[in-house]
Amino acid sequence: MEIKKKVAFYTLGCKLNFSETSTIARTFQNEGFERVDFEELADIYVINTCSVTENADKQFKQVVKKAMKLNNNAFVAAVGCYAQLKPEELADVNGVDLVLGATEKFKITDYLNDLSKNDMGEIHSCEISEADFYVGSYSIGDRTRAFLKVQDGCDYKCTYCTIPLARGISRSDALENVLQNAKEISQQDIKEIVLTGVNIGDYGKGEFGNKKHEHTFLELVQELDKVEGIERLRISSIEPNLLKNETIEFVSKSRTFVPHFHIPLQSGSNQILKLMKRRYQREVYTERVNKIREVMPHACIGVDVIVGFPGESDEHFLETYNFLNEMDISYLHVFTYSERDNTEAATMESVVDINIRAKRSKMLRGLSVKKRRAFYESQIGTHRTVLFESENKGGYIHGFTENYVKVKTPWNPELINTLHEINLTKIDDDGCARMEFTKIMNYQL
Numbered sequence: 289m290e291i292k293k294k295v296a297f298y299t300l301g302c303k304l305n306f307s308e309t310s311t312i313a314r315t316f317q318n319e320g321f322e323r324v325d326f327e328e329l330a331d332i333y334v335i336n337t338c339s340v341t342e343n344a345d346k347q348f349k350q351v352v353k354k355a356m357k358l359n360n361n362a363f364v365a366a367v368g369c370y371a372q373l374k375p376e377e378l379a380d381v382n383g384v385d386l387v388l389g390a391t392e393k394f395k396i397t398d399y400l401n402d403l404s405k406n407d408m409g410e411i412h413s414c415e416i417s418e419a420d421f422y423v424g425s426y427s428i429g430d431r432t433r434a435f436l437k438v439q440d441g442c443d444y445k446c447t448y449c450t451i452p453l454a455r456g457i458s459r460s461d462a463l464e465n466v467l468q469n470a471k472e473i474s475q476q477d478i479k480e481i482v483l484t485g486v487n488i489g490d491y492g493k494g495e496f497g498n499k500k501h502e503h504t505f506l507e508l509v510q511e512l513d514k515v516e517g518i519e520r521l522r523i524s525s526i527e528p529n530l531l532k533n534e535t536i537e538f539v540s541k542s543r544t545f546v547p548h549f550h551i552p553l554q555s556g557s558n559q560i561l562k563l564m565k566r567r568y569q570r571e572v573y574t575e576r577v578n579k580i581r582e583v584m585p586h587a588c589i590g591v592d593v594i595v596g597f598p599g600e601s602d603e604h605f606l607e608t609y610n611f612l613n614e615m616d617i618s619y620l621h622v623f624t625y626s627e628r629d630n631t632e633a634a635t636m637e638s639v640v641d642i643n644i645r646a647k648r649s650k651m652l653r654g655l656s657v658k659k660r661r662a663f664y665e666s667q668i669g670t671h672r673t674v675l676f677e678s679e680n681k682g683g684y685i686h687g688f689t690e691n692y693v694k695v696k697t698p699w700n701p702e703l704i705n706t707l708h709e710i711n712l713t714k715i716d717d718d719g720c721a722r723m724e725f726t727k728i729m730n731y732q733l
Contacts, residue, residue: 292322296330298351301338303484303524305368307435309336310427312367312396319397326354332363334396337370337378339450339628344370349381356383363400366409367393369454373629379409387411390455394423422494424461426469432480432677432705434473435524438466438508439485443493444527446554447565447632448597448625451486458487459494463503467511474517479675479707482522483512489530506535513542519707520675520690525550525592528576529568536576540583546690547587549580550621554594556611557604563636564597570611581616586670588618588663588692593652596625596645598636605648612655618663618692620656624649657719664721667693667712671726674710676703686720696720 295316299309312334313323324330333355337348348370355364365386366378372389379387386399392412399412425437441456442449461469473481485491491508492501505526512521521544528551539545551573555561558569580587593608612620624645627634667689674695676687684696685703693712697703710723 292320293332294324294328294330295321295332295334296324296326296328296355297334297336298326298355299336300344300347300351301336301340301369303435303482304425304437304440304486305336305338307425307427307437307484308368308393308423309334310435311423311425312336312393315394315397327358329359330355330362331359332365332400333358334365334367336393337366337368339369339373339454345374345377348378352381352383365396365399367396369451372454373450375411379411381409384409422459422461424465424469426473426481428473428476428478432478432675434476434478434481435484436466436469436473436481437461437484439488439491439493441494442487443490444487444567445565445632447563447636448594448628450628450631453630455486457494458490460485460491460503462495463508463511466508467515470512470515470518474515477705479518479705480520480522481512481518482524483508484524487527487530488524489526505530506532506538509535509538509542509545513538513544515544518544521545522548523550525552527552527567528573531576533579536579537583546692547580547584548590548690548692549587550590550592551576552592553612554592555597555600555604556593556608557600560597560600560604560608563599564594564633574615577615577617586667586691589616590619590621590692591615591617592621592623594623594625595648595652596640596642598625598633598640599638600625600640600648609651609655612652612659617659619660620652622649622652622656661715661719664693664715664719667691667721668714670712672710672712672723673707674723675707676705678704689721694720695723697723 297309297313299305317323335351338344352364355362363385364383366384367388371378371387375387378384387409427435439460441458442452443458489505491505492503495502553573554564554566556570672689674687674689676685680699683699685699686696688694709726711726712721712723714722716722
């Protein structure tokens, strides 16, 4: 009997990368490979890279080192955003055999020959202008939640961002494909789907290979809401200028879409937003938050913000801090600005000192802790539904309510991947909410 070759995957970066890793893994499995955990001995290690996080090269080198420690004869392939932007840099890393760019990563098995180690990483990377076709993806590695990719690429020209260089133009999956993928996921006993993409509010553009919008994001949301067998749908990050009032209103009445929005702000100063070439001013952001609060007072609202962008003075930063402090939001994802090659911002003057960037980042992270605590406290005494995850952390099982409050209760493996109606009772020392069951749903003892 032929012994199956083993393949392992490591994903750096965003939800979109996780959905694509899962799709690439299924390609390997369809070709007779056995998928194993990255901590295990494998014949091939595939690393899906990210260009957004700081120290992307450092992280990548650590992961390669880990793979080589497990099996120094293993074949190591790098794919994804960083592989598209800096293929030579990755190919130079000791142990790397293959580097595939934006369009090649989904055909990875075509590039595997005899799996013998190369002296130098072999590069197959297209011009990013060629990344104009769409490959649908979804992840079903984590049983409780799946990431469903609906869109890829971006036509925006934010001055700090390399994503258009790494992923190409904005393009979308056909509506029937998205619905088909959602049906496939729902048949796997997965309770929650997270919609993901680079710029998901731009959904519909490029659906039929042209620049016209055949469908809108609102139509996508309306159609997904009808798919049977899905308990929850969650919208991942969406641009404030593309989050329309109609979508907010639809979510507030929806059968499956949960009251949780993650809306990038990046700066609370209109002057800095202009330098960043963002497509809105802070007033638009205020309108979106007010609209959500009007129709869904209990909604969770997350915010992305960048500190230390070139030209950000103390006054600009305080404008951002005060804007966020006064806004009724639930948590922040704080990014410290770091220069990226081939971006407009990297050549700008008035560079902010690294130590000042760190200090500002710390201040906003502190504000985030305060905001999350206040949001959780506002939910104490309310009736919610929680979906439990699969890990035993210190004798507790954790889960998230529909409006993204993290809860914990003593470990019980029978709760994994089940939905329950609960009351939120108090906040623990670790910041998680405690709860009591009110009614059991979808759960056989």
